[in-house]
Amino acid sequence: MSRTLPPGWYPDPDAPLLERRWDGTAWTDHRRAPEAPGPPRAAGRAAVRARAVALTACGTVLVAAIVSGALALARGDGDDVVADTAPTVASPTPTTVPPAPAPAPSRLDDELDGISLPLPDGWVPSPYVTPDHVVMTTDGGRVFTHTLPAGPGTTAAALARRDVPQAADTSYGGIRSHRVVRSERVAVAGRAGYLVRWRVKTAQGTGGYVQSLALTPDRGGPPGAVVVRFAFDAGPDGPPLADMDRITGGIRPMDR
Numbered sequence: 001m002s003r004t005l006p007p008g009w010y011p012d013p014d015a016p017l018l019e020r021r022w023d024g025t026a027w028t029d030h031r032r033a034p035e036a037p038g039p040p041r042a043a044g045r046a047a048v049r050a051r052a053v054a055l056t057a058c059g060t061v062l063v064a065a066i067v068s069g070a071l072a073l074a075r076g077d078g079d080d081v082v083a084d085t086a087p088t089v090a091s092p093t094p095t096t097v098p099p100a101p102a103p104a105p106s107r108l109d110d111e112l113d114g115i116s117l118p119l120p121d122g123w124v125p126s127p128y129v130t131p132d133h134v135v136m137t138t139d140g141g142r143v144f145t146h147t148l149p150a151g152p153g154t155t156a157a158a159l160a161r162r163d164v165p166q167a168a169d170t171s172y173g174g175i176r177s178h179r180v181v182r183s184e185r186v187a188v189a190g191r192a193g194y195l196v197r198w199r200v201k202t203a204q205g206t207g208g209y210v211q212s213l214a215l216t217p218d219r220g221g222p223p224g225a226v227v228v229r230f231a232f233d234a235g236p237d238g239p240p241l242a243d244m245d246r247i248t249g250g251i252r253p254m255d256r
Helices: 042-073 156-171 242-249
Strands: 008-012 015-022 027-032 107-110 115-118 134-138 141-148 175-188 191-202 205-215 225-233
Touching (some): 008 027, 107 134, 115 242, 156 175, 156 225, 175 205, 205 242
Antiparallel strands (some): 008 015, 015 027, 134 141, 141 225
16 A cells, blocks of 8 residues: 555545545645536447437338338239248347446455454545545544554553544544543454543534554564554544444454
8 A cells, every 4th residue: 555645636534525635745625526427428429329220220121011011902913912022120239238336345455554454334445545544434434544663562552542642633633622431452453452442522513532543563564563543523424433343343464
């Protein structure tokens, strides 16, 4: 996974239904709705015209056959009339069935940090990993991953407790108060870990839930401790808090 991306318009990490301008080093305040798809391709219109012409030709031949039969019956000699050749009916243009869409991925592989995360319903992978390290998003929810140095004797609990205030400030600036919802040891991706979850409130909104999950270094894996951050908006506009538990419990080591 690359941690660089060129300037341009990309899905907004904080609002996946909008696009946001990336200037090459940081997100700007410019947002816009995604551009609507363009008009149908000329080739598609040509195929429609060809089908109409073929059907018109078919109808013309059928009408000619009916008129010829009526003229034969109108003869007064009572003899049977046998046509030399049967009328030819043009075949309609076959309809091309579009291929079925590819199934949505059920997991997200973070090759840089050596872990694989589940994608609950409604979550999508971030198309680019920006300096914010956002790896998946949904309406009102974001998940980040990054690696922190872990010196000798550094514990996952110390890393998680040190990281969660930074996670709260990054996701919800202007924190007015916080409450510890969970703080406990966990075993995730075959490693010893520790998570700290806060309920934060801000001066300008309902705030949300922030969690820092620290995993000790994996032998043979990337150096340093992996920290997975979660930011879920509170209230009806945010994702269900159960998704935080589903993602946490479903983290796996990547196959190497």
